[in-house]
């Protein structure tokens with residue numbers, strides 16, 4: 001029996017509803033299938049915690065998290081209480097950085113039972129590999145002067161190490177999939193970092209002679225997500241471009257409420273973190289109507305990363321089954337509650353044995 | 354009779370086909386309606402010009418352009434011949450900067466006769482006001498070290514003047530439309546420039562008490578373009594975010610081949626430049642099959658900016674009429690040539706008298 005220690009950070013808003021739901025689902029799955037179990041330890045780090053303690057997590061928070069195998073996170077942010085750049089840099093982005101979770105992986109797939117907003121899309125199944133540790137998300141910068149002379153400068157930093165790591169991850173992933181990598185660039189407008197990105201891409205692809213490649217500028221690529229998402233297999237993108245493309249990926253699936261994400265420490269020396277793409281949705285929080293499927297799919301990514309791909313597959317099957325059965329929360333046009341959807345997923349898993 | 358001097362830069366690829374087409378259309382319109390005429394002076398500045406002369410335009414190119422009322426541009430870029438950051442910074446972006454065309458305006462509208470890739474979209478009619486002179490498109494940055502230590506830094510620069518100018522333009526535009534402005538931000542991830550952007554937005558909106566506002570992070574906003582584009586009226590965005598949103602705008606309309614753009618010198622002390630959103634499309638260049646409607650719609654934006662909004666409206670009517678009649682180029686699923694579409698537009702204009 002393999003027992004894993006999972007740090008749980010429900011965070012803010014609907015995070016506090018969908019995380020417990022997903023945990024029930026995963027526990028059901030491991031109960032049925034044996035061989036592994038998760039010990040979940042919950043931490044209340046959130047905007048509420050900030051209002052009480054003046055920080056999003058205690059000073060030894062990162063130290064505490066190091067003792068866990070993985071981190072399972074809900075959502076962070078309550079912009080009415082704490083400015084986003086404070087809450088997110090104090091928790092979500094802080095963990096990504098300190099745990100060297102340098103790769104963010106997010107799938108987008110046309111699922112049965114989920115109405116895509118696209119007219120008659122061909123089936124698509126793509127994965128965005130997002131550089132998760134540097135790029136446009138940088139602390140470097142500040143403001144100067146005041147009044148009408150005020151200005152702000154923000155520096156994006158791209159290292160060969162970070163860029164190459166994301167690209168190699170993308171190529172290795174493509175090897176196990178449909179052998180194609182698309183690079184998201186903007187070297188026609190952004191004149192230092194993006195030509196550098198292109199150069200690294202050209203260097204890396206030499207090591208993968210069997211993988212076909214394309215480079216698209218981010219503006220065109222965003223348009224292609226709408227016009228022909230089925231042409232993509234693996235897409236490698238900078239931190240910001242990956243952020244934009246993955247929300248778009250959620251949109252074309254039919255809901256950003258359902259898209260999952262993995263923040264991977266690919267060296268496996270520190271815990272990775274799994275979180276849905278959706279935010280804390282303060283407007284619907286506390287009403288029991290949040291869609292738990294994004295958090296459940298996030299659980300699948302955790303299982304996959306830990307080597308339990310057979311169990312991960314069952315979770316995605318269960319999600320698709322429940323969607324097809326029409327048990328849907330509001331965001332998907334249904335009237336089901338978080339509890340209804342969670343129970344339906346659990347029942348399906350039990351029925352499969 | 355008002356005579357205007359227009360500098361024409363067909364540029365590369367299909368630019369050389371759609372620009373003459375649009376000029377024929379505009380000349381037809383002014384012939385019919387009298388009161389104004391355009392004198393078009395063509396410049397061969399392009400990637401081919403670069404290969405011959407080592408520069409995208411002559412040294413006194415900008416000086417030459419100053420003598421014109423407006424600039425009518427096709428498309429720039431032949432990445433197989435000249436790297437994009439050379440060709441674009443040497444011509445397109447150079448003109449935007451030197452002519453202080455600090456605002457880029459791009460509409461996206463659900464047109465009759467054009468199949469949107471969205472399933473059953475509600476009619477949408479939005480305008481993206483893009484800051485066009487600074488932000489993420491900056492020359493500031495470079496590379497350091499080599500081999501595995503190599504890195505690139507790119508600094509985005511946001512001034513209050515530039516930011517405020519774009520926002521005020523957006524608010525003034527919203528006053529004449531549906532009284533709503535959306536700000537494209539990313540202050541949850543990008544920690545200096547975007548909180549600054551938000552602060553300026555908060556300051557500016559105080560001067561427009563009748564305009565309703567929303568702020569959306571760019572990732573969510575991109576998703577909303579797919580999920581509910583009808584909720585938007587005017588959107589104000591940074592240079593990069595505006596770039597991405599406007600290609601998306603083209604995509605949801607049903608073609609990026611059709612979207613127009615205006616690079617405005619709002620002070621009207623220097624010429625503005627009008628260019629379609631689409632690129633030079635080297636793959637279909639020279640075959641007579643490029644879609645001229647983007648360039649023609651671009652002509653409408655020029656007429657509007659010059660105060661001939663009644664004529665501008667006729668051009669958009671003509672575009673919609675031809676789309677409804679089914680005379681469509683390949684990119685719209687038809688088999689018509691550039692010439693077929695152009696003639697159809699001209700005939701319609703003549704038939705309206």
Ligand SMILES: CC(C)[C@H](C(=O)O)[C@@H](O)C(=O)O
Nearest residue numbers: 188189219441445446596630
């Ligand atoms: C060609 C490129 C530099 C340009 C831009 O990004 O501004 C284009 O995409 C546009 O939107 O006009």
Ligand SMILES: CC(C)[C@H](C(=O)O)[C@@H](O)C(=O)O
Nearest residue numbers: 088092093243277541542572
């Ligand atoms: C909340 C925000 C900082 C975050 C990001 O931009 O990385 C989110 O959008 C995401 O994609 O995980």
